[in-house]
Amino acid sequence: MDTSVSAYNENTHVESDQALPITISGLTKRYGSLYALNSVDLEIRSGEFLTLLGPSGSGKTTLLMAIAGFNRPDSGSIRFGDSEMILMPPHQRNVGMVFQSYALFPHMSVAQNIAFPLKLRGVKAAERLSRVNEALETVQLSGLGDRTIDQLSGGQRQRVALARAFVFRPRILLMDEPLSALDKKLRERMQIELKQLHRQLGVTTVYVTHDQREALTMSDRIAVINDGLLMQVDTPEIIYNQPVNAFVADFIGESAMLPLTHTTNGILEFGGQEIVQTPVSGTDRTWSMVIRPERLEIADKQAVPNESLIVFDGVVRESVFQGESAFVLLELSDGTELSLRAGGGTDSRAQRLQPGEQIKISMQRHDVIVIPAGQE
Amino acid sequence: MSWWQSPASDTQVTHGGRLWLYILAIIIMLLLVIPTFIVIPMSFSDSQYLEFPPSTWSMRWYHEYFGSNKWMRATWTSLRIGVLTMLVATPVGTMAAYALYVSGHRAARLIFMYMLTPMIVPVILIAIGVFYFYGRVKLNNSIAGLVLAHTALAIPLVMIIITAALRSYDLNQERVARSLGATRLKAFFVITLPQIKFSVITAALLSFLTSFDEVIVSIFVSGGKTATLTKHMFSALRDYIDPTIAAISTIMVLISTVLLLLVQLAGSRDK
Numbered sequence A: 001m002d003t004s005v006s007a008y009n010e011n012t013h014v015e016s017d018q019a020l021p022i023t024i025s026g027l028t029k030r031y032g033s034l035y036a037l038n039s040v041d042l043e044i045r046s047g048e049f050l051t052l053l054g055p056s057g058s059g060k061t062t063l064l065m066a067i068a069g070f071n072r073p074d075s076g077s078i079r080f081g082d083s084e085m086i087l088m089p090p091h092q093r094n095v096g097m098v099f100q101s102y103a104l105f106p107h108m109s110v111a112q113n114i115a116f117p118l119k120l121r122g123v124k125a126a127e128r129l130s131r132v133n134e135a136l137e138t139v140q141l142s143g144l145g146d147r148t149i150d151q152l153s154g155g156q157r158q159r160v161a162l163a164r165a166f167v168f169r170p171r172i173l174l175m176d177e178p179l180s181a182l183d184k185k186l187r188e189r190m191q192i193e194l195k196q197l198h199r200q201l202g203v204t205t206v207y208v209t210h211d212q213r214e215a216l217t218m219s220d221r222i223a224v225i226n227d228g229l230l231m232q233v234d235t236p237e238i239i240y241n242q243p244v245n246a247f248v249a250d251f252i253g254e255s256a257m258l259p260l261t262h263t264t265n266g267i268l269e270f271g272g273q274e275i276v277q278t279p280v281s282g283t284d285r286t287w288s289m290v291i292r293p294e295r296l297e298i299a300d301k302q303a304v305p306n307e308s309l310i311v312f313d314g315v316v317r318e319s320v321f322q323g324e325s326a327f328v329l330l331e332l333s334d335g336t337e338l339s340l341r342a343g344g345g346t347d348s349r350a351q352r353l354q355p356g357e358q359i360k361i362s363m364q365r366h367d368v369i370v371i372p373a374g375q376e
Numbered sequence B: 001m002s003w004w005q006s007p008a009s010d011t012q013v014t015h016g017g018r019l020w021l022y023i024l025a026i027i028i029m030l031l032l033v034i035p036t037f038i039v040i041p042m043s044f045s046d047s048q049y050l051e052f053p054p055s056t057w058s059m060r061w062y063h064e065y066f067g068s069n070k071w072m073r074a075t076w077t078s079l080r081i082g083v084l085t086m087l088v089a090t091p092v093g094t095m096a097a098y099a100l101y102v103s104g105h106r107a108a109r110l111i112f113m114y115m116l117t118p119m120i121v122p123v124i125l126i127a128i129g130v131f132y133f134y135g136r137v138k139l140n141n142s143i144a145g146l147v148l149a150h151t152a153l154a155i156p157l158v159m160i161i162i163t164a165a166l167r168s169y170d171l172n173q174e175r176v177a178r179s180l181g182a183t184r185l186k187a188f189f190v191i192t193l194p195q196i197k198f199s200v201i202t203a204a205l206l207s208f209l210t211s212f213d214e215v216i217v218s219i220f221v222s223g224g225k226t227a228t229l230t231k232h233m234f235s236a237l238r239d240y241i242d243p244t245i246a247a248i249s250t251i252m253v254l255i256s257t258v259l260l261l262l263v264q265l266a267g268s269r270d271k
């Protein structure tokens, strides 16, 4: 943050420059017999960009609305820093919000929209003007303050909604699928801009999306949610490389699940091939192996398993050229389907495969992901 | 290609093929306005009796109307009741419509239907009920009683109009406003109301008309000093028919037409 920011803070007492951590514990919200949120515990660190990721109807919006104060959970606690928020009305929470529909005020100009929260806080006209202009500059809309909302493109509306949400320097920024109405190109650009803006503002940000790629691109951490239950909360790398269960593995990235069997000597195997040591926690449950298409390679005909390599035999079902890569659909001897993605330039073998061809495929032993079988 | 062979729509139906529809539409429109067009000329007649078409013309019955204490008092009563009904029904109906729309409660639809009953039940039934009830609570022949009864009749209209307006409005705007620091009340007045204001104006004008035109309830519960214009007209028709009635009707048509035009203008303004 630059120095002008702290200068503002001397005459505006409501605001604080500090991002706040959010501590959610035991949060439950029911609609009839349906648990929209089921005893959710979540620590959102001060200043981090956390994404709530989950399929439609998983409870993402419900959680976000609970943080903003628009729905009242049945039980649990939401704290911003040290203060309990559960009974605090939305207008006192000092939270910036961006909706999917943007919800700009059509009867006000762009500048009036952005000035709205400042006006409510009694910021003087001259300062209001300079802060609105500053915000417009931040979202690269300088000079468009006098436009009406219907004179803006989708991307510009998105930016106005954003500017309006951070212009009053909230301690927390909430966004519910803010990019889903934009086309792919613009969406990808806005993802990067949002990320930069977050770095610039340093505000604790909770972002909702059902697009796993978007979540992987933007987040410091991702909270995967399904049926009102938190599945896993971690960095994108760990979520991708070490999913804790089948749901997370399946929802993030492409994957195939291979069922593993126990051997007597504490090892899990697949098709007679030893895969890994059985995790200490689970000799009495069943395990699966998660296979990512890009971790598989086409191996030599003579390849054999060793301490660093796992090798499968398979039959090619389909081989598809996709520009930057080739995608191969395989069937293992036990009938399991696997897919393999090979970089088109480096591994041209993948492009020459014919359906019906017998091949060997391999993967690094350290890429093995083992998860409890079935969803938990 | 002549006009009746040219296509009237994208589906290639010709104007000729639609001719019967045009004729039907014209007949219906004529039927709707013919009574009005008969009454208006009658009001300018010089005759003692209702006569169509008038044999001689004059403004005599308008002088009669504007010169009569009785008629002026009744008009004043009707205007007052109309305005008061508007002032009560518009905010109450708007609040009810807003509450039911926003609550999302399971019973909201049911309550909405319940609130519409004054529009569905025969007015004569309401009139009789109100008359006996007012007898008990001593509200017959009072302005307050008439305003309350007319408000009950106007509220369904207000609720339908306001609910329709809210349907085409993104309630997230109010949520955003609240997250930005506005209280719920402020969010409603600063963000929602300006965007549905023309519907509110429409609802207000129609509430006024509902009361101003209302006959049946007025016949039952108004009388003496609080007799409304419509009640006087009705008695006049029964006791002695003269063209004053036609003159008053013409004036009422004029007022209604102007208000409906305003409603049209207002209605098309909310986005």
Ligand SMILES: Nc1ncnc2c1ncn2[C@@H]1O[C@H](COP(=O)(O)OP(=O)(O)OP(=O)(O)O)[C@@H](O)[C@H]1O
Pocket: A031, A034, A035, A036, A054, A055, A056, A057, A058, A059, A060, A061, A062, A063, A210, B104
């Ligand atoms: N007001 C409500 N009344 C009843 N059920 C509701 C209500 N709001 C949400 N639900 C239910 O709660 C569950 C979670 O809804 P929520 O809106 O949080 O999902 P979401 O993760 O945001 O989904 P999407 O990606 O589709 O926006 C859903 O099953 C939904 O049907």
Ligand SMILES: [Mg+2]
Pocket: A060, A061, A062, A176
């Ligand atoms: Mg949602």
